[in-house]
Amino acid sequence: MTTAGSSPIVILSKGTASSRGTEVQNNNISAAMAVAEAVRTTLGPRGMDKMLVDTIGDVVITNDGSTILKEIDIEHPAAKMVVEISKTQDTEAGDGTTTAVVIAGELLKGAKELIELDVHPAAIISGYRSALKLAKEALDEIAIDMDAIENDETLLKIARTSLTGKGVDVAHDHLAEVVVAAARAVADEEGVDIDRINVERKVGGRVNDTFMINGVAIDKEKVHSGMPDRIRDAKIALINSSLEIRKTEFSSEIAIKSPDQLQTFLEREEALMKEMVEKIKASGANVVFCQKGMDDLVQFYFADKGILALRRVKKSDMERISRATGAQVITNIDMIDEEALGRAELVEERRFGGDKMTIIEGCLDPKAVSIVLRGGTDYVVSELERAIHDALNTVGSAIEDRKIVAGGGSPEVELAMRLRSYSSRLKGKEQLALKKFADALEVIPETLAENSGFDPMNKLVELRAMHNKGQKTAGIDVQTGKISDMLEQGVIEPLRVKRQALNSAVDAATMLLRIDDAIPMKGSSPGERK
CATH class of the missing domain: 1.10.560.10 (GroEL-like equatorial domain)
Structure with a gap:
């Protein structure tokens, strides 16, 4: 220049x-x-x-x-x-x-x-x-x-229009019903928060097998085979802390000079973990979702007391469960009580193809729902996910703006x-x-x-x-x-x-x-x- x-x-x-x-x-x-x-x-x-x-x-x-x-x-x-x-x-x-x-x-x-x-x-x-x-x-x-809140047929037409041509035409009527039901379930006076709709993918079955849960679906399974597969009248604890013995943040060592001392040390660790489980059980909880790690011994004690437990649950899933069930996220086991627990009619582990998921259903006022996508291949399910995303947003826009x-x-x-x-x-x-x-x-x-x-x-x-x-x-x-x-x-x-x-x-x-x-x-x- x-x-x-x-x-x-x-x-x-x-x-x-x-x-x-x-x-x-x-x-x-x-x-x-x-x-x-x-x-x-x-x-x-x-x-x-x-x-x-x-x-x-x-x-x-x-x-x-x-x-x-x-x-x-x-x-x-x-x-x-x-x-x-x-x-x-x-x-x-x-x-x-x-x-x-x-x-x-x-x-x-x-x-x-x-x-x-x-x-x-x-x-x-x-x-x-x-x-x-x-x-x-x-x-x-x-x-x-349009009065979108009261006009399901109009919302179904909007959903069908969005879904048409996106590789899911064979089931677009069924999918439109799922989309509208999900959007209306989370709608409130402030609008439609699509983030409250959890979309999970499970390869297998047909696109028509896609379904909505009036609650939350978690892509996790129970941590111990001895735990029940199904809990009715679930009282749910959400815990954002490790259910295991905490490691120190600095290097340390314990001098053990005899087998008796080793046995005492192990018994003390076991007692601490058993105490954790007893506190949770005493609150009335029969289902536990833990955001962090869970010791094998804690898993055993939960199974022994008939408690269904999951570990390393995503933060976003914890938030959805909280909205759906009314449970408070607890960061300190000592603070857990009956008031902090959420409620649901059913928490169940279900099998989809070769995978398992945990389903929470029958929440009083969910404001958080889940859609489980099915399809014959991963390509089909991926495209279905994109189509559902667009349809949810268009239906949400119509509900909020009431203009078409x-x-x-x-x-x-x-x-x-x-x-x-x-x-x-x-x-x-x-x-x-x-x-x-x-x-x-x-x-x-x-x-x-x-x-x-x-x-x-x-x-x-x-x-x-x-x-x-x-x-x-x-x-x-x-x-x-x-x-x-x-x-x-x-x-x-x-x-x-x-x-x-x-x-x-x-x-x-x-x-x-x-x-x-x-x-x-x-x-x-x-x-x-x-």
Whole structure:
């Protein structure tokens, strides 16, 4: 980099290269468009899957946009920015990642065409921001109010829409019921805390065997074969301390000079551990979940007294058990009493295939439930887990916001039509940006049609005609290719997913358009300076 004038002044160190202006903008836009193109074919119920293979040969098969972008190895900094925006979409809405990235790619494609016509990036950014505001206002206008807490059928439709096309279509009705039941179980006046829904995976059986427990499922088994498999009217103790003799934090040694002294020492250790078990038993507990270690002798004493015990239970599971049963987490055995215990109708160890799990059922006011996923292979269960995650978030969003929109590309076409109508009233280059924004929105119905094997332009023309006639909820039936009322078809989505997808796409596009220089930082090697 040098200053202007007859005598150049060198600013950057030797061997450092930088790119400026149109060159860096084109590079960034091309990288972002490549990311969008990578996930575009996965969009919609009939989208294709991607096989991701890591350096050691492990394979992930998925059409979940968030997972694809998280797992693929991306080097270009602009592409990484798009991936970060996709993470925000997943965090805020739980679904719609592919939609956000594909729209961002089209926004940048349109911006590139305008830049080639000498439209300044600042004007494009201003136009995109104005279009975003108008689009969100229009979204709010076409959104449909719903009483999600009392309308199970609407929630089931939302869950089915989210699950469709994610490799679990054979059981999507059953899974939708499981998702809605789980979301409603943890819903309260503050919303739906998805973290209260514990999802456990067990390979084996069919996807239809997936079930919800109105309580907690722990991927642990009892620590001693002599313990009971089942405890009814369970009184549960949660202990966050080691049930074993503590080791000193500094080096020490005990001098034992005779067999009698050794026997006395061992008897004292045994007495201490027996005392621990007696205190727990005296509180009334018949089930113990310990977050830390448990001595073999303690395990034996628990078994002898008919207490079911698990050790090294995860902190997150301890918290879920506490919510579900009302148990307090005890850090000091001396403080345990009946009031600290949780209650459940049943705690049982069950076998699933070759594995065992511990199930806690019949909690009074659970506010924490579990979904146990089943499937024939690990690939199936992994994809099912991702599908359930998206469905839980979309149902949770609908319960919290009570606003929905039609799917099938319907809202995007409606918004595009309104933006074009508004842009005709404007003068100057901002009008061009609004039209490009409208074009970018229509990439969603185009892609849905293309991924379903239909002619995208023909379907888009049909959609525009229907919306011009006032049919705001007309969208593409990806199974038949017909233009249908998406509300009647039961294809609906939460408003939050669409709003956040627009926000994420515009944030990604404007962030990249504002960059006009790429300069290597200190510490980068010459080989890294491009």
